Amino acid sequence: MNSVAIPPSALMDNYGSPTLEFVRGRGSELFTANDERYLDFAMGIAVNCLGHCHPRLVAALTEQANTLWHTSNLYRINQAEKLGQRLVEHTFADRVFFCNSGAEAVEAGYKIIRRFFYAKGEAHKNRIISLSSSFHGRTLGAIASAFNPVHTAGFVVGDAGFDQVEFGDIEALRAAVSEATAGIVLEPVQGEGGIRPVPNDYIAAVRQLCDEHGILLMFDEVQSGMGRTGSLYAYQQLGVTPDLLASAKGLGGGFPIGACLASEAVAAPMTAGSHGSTFGGNPLATAVGNAVLDELLSENFLIDVQHAGFHLRSGLEDLIVRYPSLLNSVTGMGLMLGLRCKTDAALLIAKALNSNLLLVKAGGNCIRFLPALNVTHEEIAEALAILDKVLSAYPED
Numbered sequence: 533m534n535s536v537a538i539p540p541s542a543l544m545d546n547y548g549s550p551t552l553e554f555v556r557g558r559g560s561e562l563f564t565a566n567d568e569r570y571l572d573f574a575m576g577i578a579v580n581c582l583g584h585c586h587p588r589l590v591a592a593l594t595e596q597a598n599t600l601w602h603t604s605n606l607y608r609i610n611q612a613e614k615l616g617q618r619l620v621e622h623t624f625a626d627r628v629f630f631c632n633s634g635a636e637a638v639e640a641g642y643k644i645i646r647r648f649f650y651a652k653g654e655a656h657k658n659r660i661i662s663l664s665s666s667f668h669g670r671t672l673g674a675i676a677s678a679f680n681p682v683h684t685a686g687f688v689v690g691d692a693g694f695d696q697v698e699f700g701d702i703e704a705l706r707a708a709v710s711e712a713t714a715g716i717v718l719e720p721v722q723g724e725g726g727i728r729p730v731p732n733d734y735i736a737a738v739r740q741l742c743d744e745h746g747i748l749l750m751f752d753e754v755q756s757g758m759g760r761t762g763s764l765y766a767y768q769q770l771g772v773t774p775d776l777l778a779s780a781k782g783l784g785g786g787f788p789i790g791a792c793l794a795s796e797a798v799a800a801p802m803t804a805g806s807h808g809s810t811f812g813g814n815p816l817a818t819a820v821g822n823a824v825l826d827e828l829l830s831e832n833f834l835i836d837v838q839h840a841g842f843h844l845r846s847g848l849e850d851l852i853v854r855y856p857s858l859l860n861s862v863t864g865m866g867l868m869l870g871l872r873c874k875t876d877a878a879l880l881i882a883k884a885l886n887s888n889l890l891l892v893k894a895g896g897n898c899i900r901f902l903p904a905l906n907v908t909h910e911e912i913a914e915a916l917a918i919l920d921k922v923l924s925a926y927p928e929d
């Protein structure tokens with residue numbers, strides 16, 4: 533482990549005080565200043581979808597950096613037009629709003645939902661329902677909607693126009709819908725909440741409920757999107773189409789960008805001046821976004837993600853068979869997998885870190901596996917071998 537003296541930090545303590553620092557990365561590998569190698573199965577929490585410093589992304593960013601960085605949205609941005617058009621071609625959406633992060637994409641979605649009804653003269657329809665254990669980011673709206681007291685304490689005033697119901701309980705959702713309900717937001721695969729895919733029949737029932745009551749359905753695919761589950765967006769495997777969708781993380785492969793996608797009718801009230809972002813859709817971010825899409829949409833890329841997902845999942849299932857007192861089950865889709873633990877997941881992650889494997893925790897005592905989408909079978913085998921070694925060192929019970 534990297535054990536250099538840590539200088540005092542001017543940064544606020546909101547991230548704790550991490551000590552491990554990386555100075556370079558390549559593919560699935562990260563290196564410290566001492567050149568110690570780590571295998572990265574966290575990928576900046578599902579951000580570096582093509583691994584570290586992918587040559588195609590480096591080339592796109594370098595070329596754009598040598599051409600034009602920023603002009604503002606006062607002028608047409610060719611790279612943003614192109615990326616928006618491609619997202620429209622490959623999803624349900626007709627219109628795209630670009631921003632800089634997942635929370636901003638979610639926030640834009642909430643604003644669009646309210647504006648949609650306001651523009652129809654139904655301003656009383658302004659409440660949005662979310663599911664328990666959800667995570668939608670850290671803006672005021674995003675934390676208010678997720679109802680996690682650790683995140684809301686001291687920040688949110690009142691209920692800010694949000695309601696919440698139990699994950700997967702369609703009757704509870706039906707009961708929560710009122711004349712004031714404008715939208716329902718959910719992650720097709722909950723990430724922070726513990727890699728929980730929303731059941732197919734539930735999500736179909738939610739869509740039906742929305743249609744019956746004229747409610748807008750928004751999917752937060754900030755984590756599950758951009759090929760992570762083996763399709764461009766997870767909803768494409770669920771047979772249910774949203775009215776709006778928040779995307780970010782993998783969209784920039786490590787460069788900050790977010791997007792809110794919407795149908796024509798839903799986006800229509802977002803007239804000139806209704807919303808904005810200084811940096812949103814800037815040439816650097818959207819040039820990289822286009823390069824990410826070039827790769828994700830190339831022949832067989834998403835099929836390979838599915839194969840890698842099966843491979844990792846079956847390796848994790850083998851570990852469960854071998855260590856039944858420590859491990860419970862595997863959840864998730866594609867390369868968004870969760871290993872539910874009987875032993876303390878945080879401790880197992882710390883032990884894996886000591887063996888130079890990076891993993892990340894999720895709710896429900898779950899370890900998240902979010903490797904690069906182009907992870908090799910050898911790298912998967914290496915990660916499984918490290919876990920095997922760590923688990924075999926646990927005392928017998």
Ligand SMILES: Cc1ncc(COP(=O)(O)O)c(C=O)c1O
Nearest residue numbers: 633634635667668669723754755
């Ligand atoms: C489902 C989901 N929504 C929103 C966010 C917030 O994204 P960001 O941290 O880029 O604001 C996250 C981040 O983890 C997420 O997983």
